[in-house]
Amino acid sequence: MKIYQVGGAVRDRLLGRPVSDRDWVVVGATPQDMLDRGFQPVGKDFPVFLHPGSHEEYALARTERKTAPGYHGFSVHAAPDVTLEQDLSRRDLTINAMAEDADGQVIDPHGGQRDLAARCLRHVSPAFAEDPVRILRLARFAARFTDFTVAPETLALMRAMVEAGEVDALVAERVWQELSRGLMEARPSRMIEVLRDCGALARLAPELDRLFGVPQPEQHHPEIDTGAHLLLVLDQAAAAAAPLTVRYACLCHDLGKGTTPREEWPRHIGHEGRSARLSASLSERWRVPNEARELAALVAREHTHVHQSMGFGPEARLRLMDRCDAWRRPDRFEQLLLACECDARGRTGFEARDYPQRERLAADLHRLQALDQRAISADAIARGVKGPGIGHAIHQARLEALTAAG
Known part of the structure; x- marks a missing residue:
C-alpha cells in the first residue's frame, strides 16, 4: 500500500x-x-x-x-x-x-x-469531455486563478461538449453547487465569461446570456453593454467581500433588460418587474436556497428605487422600507443596500464613487428600529385605538421620526 x-x-x-x-x-x-x-x-x-x-x-x-x-x-x-x-x-x-x-x-x-x-487551465485528456461538470469546475477555477487563461484546445473541447448536449444533462443541484462556489471566488465575472465563451451560459441561463449586446443609456452606463455591466457588478460584489446571497442578487438584478424590445433600446422602462420574475424562474430552475432567491427578487424589483432614494422624502423612504419588510427582515434590507451599492459602482469610472443612498437608508432603518413600538402601541390602546389603528399609529411614529431627521 x-x-x-x-x-x-x-x-x-x-x-x-x-x-x-x-x-x-x-x-x-x-x-x-x-x-x-x-x-x-x-x-x-x-x-x-x-x-x-x-x-x-x-x-x-x-x-x-x-x-x-x-x-x-x-x-x-x-x-x-x-x-x-x-x-x-x-x-x-x-x-x-x-x-x-x-x-x-x-x-x-x-x-x-x-x-x-x-498560468494555463488545460484538460488532462479527451476524457474531460465525458463529464459536463468539468465545464463548470474550469469556469470556477478561472474565477479563482484570475491570471490563468484557458488553453485554446480545452475551450474547443468545451464547445464541442456543449454542442453535443452534455451540459443539458446536468442536474440543477450540481449546477448551483458549482456556480455558487464560483460566485464566491475573487473574480466571479471570469466564470461567466468562460461559460459564455464555450456556449454553456446560453444553455444554463439564457436569461444571463442575452444581456450581452444589449445597450444602456451611455450617460448612466459608460460601459453601455448590459452584459459588461453585469460583469463589473459581480466583481464589485467580490471586492466588497459580499456574502453569496448578495452576489447572487447582483447576478440577477438586471435580467429584465434582456427582454426589452429592441425598438425601446437603450431605455429599459419596467425592467425591474421583469427582472424579478426572471430571477424567480432562474432560482426555481437551479433550486437556489430561499434566502438567496428572495433577496435576488427583492433587489431586482427595488434597486432602481434605492438608487433614486436621495430624492425621496420621508413618506417615500418609509414606503420603500415597508415594501422591503425591513422591520421583520432588517438584515436582508441591509444586504439589499449592499447589492445596490455594488450595482451603482459596477460601471466604468464609477468604481470608487460614493453611494450615500446606502448610508442614508441604513441610518433610517437604525433610527426607526430604536423606536419603542410597545410604548407606541400601549399609548394607542390607552387612547381607545384598536386593530389596524395600532399599526397606523406605529406608521405615523415612524414617519414623524424620519421627518424630524430630515
Missing part, C-alpha cells in the same frame, strides 16, 4: 497559496485493507474512507468509464492493480492531476507544473 497526497493541495502548495483541504489516494489496497486500519467508509459511488485520526478523505486509486450522458453516467473500477498514473489520468485539469509522495516528491505525468508556470 502506498499513499499520495493529490489534487488541489499539491497545486496550491506549488502556487504558494494556503492549503485548506487535503485529499489522498491509496494505491495497492482493497476496501478491507482500509477497514482493517480503522478507516470509515463514506463513498457511495466509489471507495472513499475517512482517516480515523484526521478525518481527511482517502480514496482508493480508480479508473472510470463513460456509460451514459451526464454527470452520473460512469462505471468506476477501484482495485489494487490500478496505478497512481491511471488515477491521475482521469482528473480534469493538468494542474489538478499531480501527486506528492511521503518524501515530498511531486509526481506530474501530465505537465501540471508546466501549466502552473504558464
